[in-house]
Amino acid sequence: RSGEMAKLTQLIDNEVFRAYATYATIVLLKMMLMSLITAYFRISRKAFVNPEDTASFGKGENAKKYLRTDPCVERVRRGHLNDLENIVPFLGIGLLYALSGPELSTALLHFRIFTGARIAHTFAYLIPLPQPGRGLSWAVAYAVTISMAYKVLKTALYL
Amino acid sequence: RSGEMAKLTQLIDNEVFRAYATYATIVLLKMMLMSLITAYFRISRKAFVNPEDTASFGKGENAKKYLRTDPCVERVRRGHLNDLENIVPFLGIGLLYALSGPELSTALLHFRIFTGARIAHTFAYLIPLPQPGRGLSWAVAYAVTISMAYKVLKTALYL
Amino acid sequence: RSGEMAKLTQLIDNEVFRAYATYATIVLLKMMLMSLITAYFRISRKAFVNPEDTASFGKGENAKKYLRTDPCVERVRRGHLNDLENIVPFLGIGLLYALSGPELSTALLHFRIFTGARIAHTFAYLIPLPQPGRGLSWAVAYAVTISMAYKVLKTALYL
Numbered sequence: 001r002s003g004e005m006a007k008l009t010q011l012i013d014n015e016v017f018r019a020y021a022t023y024a025t026i027v028l029l030k031m032m033l034m035s036l037i038t039a040y041f042r043i044s045r046k047a048f049v050n051p052e053d054t055a056s057f058g059k060g061e062n063a064k065k066y067l068r069t070d071p072c073v074e075r076v077r078r079g080h081l082n083d084l085e086n087i088v089p090f091l092g093i094g095l096l097y098a099l100s101g102p103e104l105s106t107a108l109l110h111f112r113i114f115t116g117a118r119i120a121h122t123f124a125y126l127i128p129l130p131q132p133g134r135g136l137s138w139a140v141a142y143a144v145t146i147s148m149a150y151k152v153l154k155t156a157l158y159l
Numbered sequence: 160r161s162g163e164m165a166k167l168t169q170l171i172d173n174e175v176f177r178a179y180a181t182y183a184t185i186v187l188l189k190m191m192l193m194s195l196i197t198a199y200f201r202i203s204r205k206a207f208v209n210p211e212d213t214a215s216f217g218k219g220e221n222a223k224k225y226l227r228t229d230p231c232v233e234r235v236r237r238g239h240l241n242d243l244e245n246i247v248p249f250l251g252i253g254l255l256y257a258l259s260g261p262e263l264s265t266a267l268l269h270f271r272i273f274t275g276a277r278i279a280h281t282f283a284y285l286i287p288l289p290q291p292g293r294g295l296s297w298a299v300a301y302a303v304t305i306s307m308a309y310k311v312l313k314t315a316l317y318l
Numbered sequence: 319r320s321g322e323m324a325k326l327t328q329l330i331d332n333e334v335f336r337a338y339a340t341y342a343t344i345v346l347l348k349m350m351l352m353s354l355i356t357a358y359f360r361i362s363r364k365a366f367v368n369p370e371d372t373a374s375f376g377k378g379e380n381a382k383k384y385l386r387t388d389p390c391v392e393r394v395r396r397g398h399l400n401d402l403e404n405i406v407p408f409l410g411i412g413l414l415y416a417l418s419g420p421e422l423s424t425a426l427l428h429f430r431i432f433t434g435a436r437i438a439h440t441f442a443y444l445i446p447l448p449q450p451g452r453g454l455s456w457a458v459a460y461a462v463t464i465s466m467a468y469k470v471l472k473t474a475l476y477l
Contacts, residue, residue, distance in 0.1 A: 012258045018317035021255045025311050028248040032301065035244060049237065052287050078367065084243060084402060085353060089346040091251045092409045096339045128370050142350065152343050158336035171417045177476035180414045184470050187407045191463065194403060208396065211446050243402060250410045 016107045020098035023111035024091055027118055031087055034080035037126070041073045079125040083118070086138070089145050090114055097148035100155040110144050117141035175266045179257035182270035183250055186277055190246050193239035196285070200232045238284040242277070245297070248304050249273055256307040259314040269303050276300035334425045338416035341429035342409055345436055349405050352398035355444070359391045397443040401436070404456070407463050408432055415466040418473040428462050435459035 011017055041047070047070030048054050054063040094114075098107065117140040124134035171177060200206070206229030207213050213222040253273075257266065276299040283293035359365070365388035366372050372381040412432075416425065435458040442452035 012255075012260065012315050015317060018315040021259075021311055021315040022317050024251055025255060025308050028251050029305075029308055031244075032248050032304065035301070050234075050287065050293075052290050052293070055289060075368075080244065081240075081399075084247065085349075085398065088247060088402065088406060088409070089350050091247070092342055092346050095254075095413075096343060100339075128368065130373060131370050134368075134370070142353070145350065146347075149343050149347055152339055156336040156339040158333060158340050171414075171419065171474050174476060177474040180418075180470055180474040181476050183410055184414060184467050187410050188464075188467055190403075191407050191460065194460070209393070209446065209452075211449050211452070214448060239403065240399075243406065247406060250406070254413075 015104050016098050016102060019104070019108050019111055020094055023115045024094060027087055027090065027115050030119060030122065031080070031083040034076060034083060034122075038073060038076045038080065041070065041076055045070045045072060047073050075128070076126065079122055082121070082125070082138070086118065086141055086145070090141070090148075093145055093149045093152060096152045096156065100152050102151060110148055114141050114144040117144070174263050175257050175261060178263070178267050178270055179253055182274045183253060186246055186249065186274050189278060189281065190239070190242040193235060193242060193281075197232060197235045197239065200229065200235055204229045204231060206232050234287070235285065238281055241280070241284070241297070245277065245300055245304070248308075249300070252304055252308045252311060255311045255315065259311050261310060269307055273300050273303040276303070333422050334416050334420060337422070337426050337429055338412055341433045342412060345405055345408065345433050348437060348440065349398070349401040352394060352401060352440075356391060356394045356398065359388065359394055363388045363390060365391050393446070394444065397440055400439070400443070400456070404436065404459055404463070408459070408466075411463055411467045411470060414470045414474065418470050420469060428466055432459050432462040435462070 012021065042053075046057070046066045047068050048066050049069075051063070051067060054066045057063045057066055094111070097110070102110075117137045121134060121137040121141065123129070124137055128134065171180065201212075205216070205225045206227050207225050208228075210222070210226060213225045216222045216225055253270070256269070261269075276296045280293060280296040280300065282288070283296050287293065360371075364375070364384045365386050366384050367387075369381070369385060372384045375381045375384055412429070415428070420428075435455045439452060439455040439459065441447070442455050446452065
């Protein structure tokens with residue numbers, strides 16, 4: 001068993017894989033933060049969607065008025081969904097890319113630009129910044145993922 | 160080739176990795192169940208969103224009246240989206256955590272609590288239970304993921 | 319370090335793992351395409367959701383009229399969300415399946431049918447095809463994922 005453990009540890013000791021592990025975790029934590037921001041706006045702006053969430057505000061019409069949509073809450077939720085749509089491909093393609101034997105410096109460049117662009121995207125969405133701030137940060141992270149996908153297919157293609 | 164296969168088999172033979180594989184699969188199957196529950200409520204409550212889905216109910220106004228939102232359908236869909244938002248981080252961070260060499264008992268504790276909390280979250284959402292039932296089950300799974308992320312970054316950090 | 323690299327390369331050299339890498343990347347690229355199709359319909363049909371996205375159309379009421387939902391945009395977005403709901407389980411369960419030591423031909427069958435079914439699902443959703451076209455393609459990909467989950471649990475079960 002300790003021999004197997006050693007082999008697993010070798011995977012996490014590989015520098016490219018460690019870099020992937022680090023940036024994938026950072027970008028997932030950033031995505032998880034969106035849940036907290038949504039909850040913060042739902043509570044501070046009293047804008048809920050489930051009747052059971054407004055029970056503490058009283059009964060009947062008094063509670064019902066808090067079952068409403070709020071532009072700030074909806075904005076955070078759109079940012080969260082956009083994260084899902086873009087971070088899921090990064091997780092999958094990035095893992096395969098890390099296993100495809102890229103140069104460490106090239107891999108770091110990919111992971112850092114993706115992570116930076118997605119953090120910038122969140123700021124651009126939530127502040128909000130005027131366009132093309134959000135569009136550009138989205139496109140940069142998208143292009144990085146395409147670049148990693150190209151390397152994966154070039155290395156591993158088996159149809 | 161059989162030598163490589165043996166090495167892959169070693170990965171799946173590692174107990175921590177097997178535990179991850181088991182609980183990740185269970186929690187993904189649970190998430191997939193949400194699709195079936197949504198379909199069940201769409202059909203039983205005749206609440207559809209795509210015109211082509213109501214074609215069997217006849218033509219024109221007769222079919223159009225089934226293009227509507229239903230509170231039960233929307234509730235299941237919210238539960239499904241919440242699963243995506245929370246199970247995607249578990250998949251990514253949990254995999255890296257399993258490769259970061261945790262104690263088997265600690266890893267099992269993380270995986271079991273996460274899986275139990277997400278199953279409880281689904282019941283709390285669909286029944287629905289009064290708050291803080293749903294909020295608490297959400298927070299427990301969230302905290303478990305943060306704890307695994309901390310271990311991953313402590314072991315693998317490479318910026 | 320080069321010894322570790324060699325081991326990682328062995329993983330990506332394994333034929334089952336290469337097949338997984340190829341089809342996972344294809345299906346993720348297909349999902350990413352949904353973002354571009356959404357953007358295309360938002361721009362060509364002038365249907366936006368963020369006020370900052372309509373700033374180039376002028377100020378005040380002139381820009382506000384483009385903050386609206388469009389049936390085509392909503393259709394693509396539903397297809398995108400359905401991709402997330404089904405491709406995330408494939409990514410996770412498929413990776414574990416690839417590591418569980420399946421026959422190469424069996425694995426290829428699973429990956430090819432899943433990928434084909436999801437591409438068919440996108441066409442069925444966007445054209446749209448009459449039912450049960452979309453339902454059937456969804457069900458085939460769903461069944462393939464269940465079959466892989468069964469193999470993972472049979473090989474790796476550790477509760």
